[in-house]
Amino acid sequence: MRDNVILLVDMQSFYSSVEKVDFPELADKPLIVSGDPERRSGVVLAACPLAKKWGVQNASRLWEAQQKCPNAVIVRPRMQRYLDVSIQITNILNQFTNLVEVFSVDEQFLDVAASRLLFGDSFAIAQNIKNTIMNEIGINARVGIGPNKVLAKIACDNFAKKNESGIFQLDFDNMHQEMWPLPVDKMFGVGNRMKDHLHGMGIFTIGQLAKFPLELLKKRWGINGQVLWQTANGIDYSPVTVKTHDQQKAIGHHMTLPRDYGDLQEIKVVLLELSEEVARRSRLKQYMGNTVSIGVRGASFDFPTGFHRQSKLFAPTNFGMDIFQSAFHLLEKHWDGSPIRSIGVALSQLQPANCYQLNLFDIQIKKENINRALDSIHSKYGPTAIVRASSLTKAGQAFHRAEKIGGHYK
Numbered sequence: 001m002r003d004n005v006i007l008l009v010d011m012q013s014f015y016s017s018v019e020k021v022d023f024p025e026l027a028d029k030p031l032i033v034s035g036d037p038e039r040r041s042g043v044v045l046a047a048c049p050l051a052k053k054w055g056v057q058n059a060s061r062l063w064e065a066q067q068k069c070p071n072a073v074i075v076r077p078r079m080q081r082y083l084d085v086s087i088q089i090t091n092i093l094n095q096f097t098n099l100v101e102v103f104s105v106d107e108q109f110l111d112v113a114a115s116r117l118l119f120g121d122s123f124a125i126a127q128n129i130k131n132t133i134m135n136e137i138g139i140n141a142r143v144g145i146g147p148n149k150v151l152a153k154i155a156c157d158n159f160a161k162k163n164e165s166g167i168f169q170l171d172f173d174n175m176h177q178e179m180w181p182l183p184v185d186k187m188f189g190v191g192n193r194m195k196d197h198l199h200g201m202g203i204f205t206i207g208q209l210a211k212f213p214l215e216l217l218k219k220r221w222g223i224n225g226q227v228l229w230q231t232a233n234g235i236d237y238s239p240v241t242v243k244t245h246d247q248q249k250a251i252g253h254h255m256t257l258p259r260d261y262g263d264l265q266e267i268k269v270v271l272l273e274l275s276e277e278v279a280r281r282s283r284l285k286q287y288m289g290n291t292v293s294i295g296v297r298g299a300s301f302d303f304p305t306g307f308h309r310q311s312k313l314f315a316p317t318n319f320g321m322d323i324f325q326s327a328f329h330l331l332e333k334h335w336d337g338s339p340i341r342s343i344g345v346a347l348s349q350l351q352p353a354n355c356y357q358l359n360l361f362d363i364q365i366k367k368e369n370i371n372r373a374l375d376s377i378h379s380k381y382g383p384t385a386i387v388r389a390s391s392l393t394k395a396g397q398a399f400h401r402a403e404k405i406g407g408h409y410k
Helices: 014-022 062-068 079-093 113-119 122-136 149-160 192-200 206-211 214-221 223-232 264-284 320-334 364-381
Strands: 006-011 031-034 044-047 073-075 100-104 107-111 141-146 167-169 250-261 287-298 306-317 340-352
Touching: 006 079, 006 122, 006 149, 014 031, 014 044, 014 079, 031 062, 044 062, 079 100, 079 107, 079 122, 107 149, 113 122, 122 141, 122 167, 141 149, 149 167, 206 223, 214 223, 250 264, 250 287, 264 287, 264 320, 264 340, 264 364, 287 320, 306 320, 306 340, 320 340
Parallel strands: 031 073, 141 167
Antiparallel strands: 006 107, 006 141, 031 044, 100 107, 250 340, 287 306, 287 340
């Protein structure tokens, strides 16, 4: 059996790095990429290393970041540009191996076990990748190396990002010395809530988690307990695959509202827009779904409210009004009337749209004809060429969302 060699290539402060490449006059200035504060999306998406030296952190609120670094340059995100650069990076990585898995817009896994005869050992390949990305795009990459994806990820996040070379290898030879002493929340897959649970069990380091009785973890969290224990012990059998995103479990759309919505009719407008968008994306990917879910978050940060509920459909669908009617029923049933800050709709339990059970009580053919017409207009003339009249009211967000990709400006 061949020795596995997995790399995780991560771009340093990706969004801000792209901005500095495109606008060299910003090179020596602290830079923050943030959403639009006028629409309450003023969250730090990326801070360059100069801004981070002032204490600015990603995902913090913009006003807090500006207090820490008053001289920072604030720029709005350009998501289409970042996606284009991400594709350029993927093309570079494909020069080293045909096994490239996109993990996020700025992180990608590579399996280079079969590439060593051409490019040298893992460190030589990592350095070659860093040099190529810097020379062709101008962005600094960091590379974690491991025998599997989880160790490569931990190597990158905790060591490669912090050392001078930007490269670090974590394997079964040095895992006990390097990874096990780390705080348990530095392990991939452990967030704040899980960290609190583990601390309550007397587990404070990754090593303590690795040595904790597996049966007790499984008894408390089932299969997730098994995954936690395996990760702490550096065990990961998932391969690097180019088809990671081919099969989706759900298709959803969520948005933070420009103001607090407290009127049911206004919320209904946004809910209909989100339902139509989820339906359109489902048809684009040729899926139908059997379950509709809705998530609502209240307006107060100090006293969080909201809910997440789902409902099984009578028959699979990718028709906007079907999704909306189910989502609206959930809203009416579970909303407490308090103003809301954000709302999302999702369609899950997906199945191929080209094969489904006919329903005698549903006009599926008519719906398909409507869908076909809507998608044709959308494809030819854009997302706002045809909208519902309710989207023209002050509550409507369809035209604003059309200017964005993934919730941020193109």
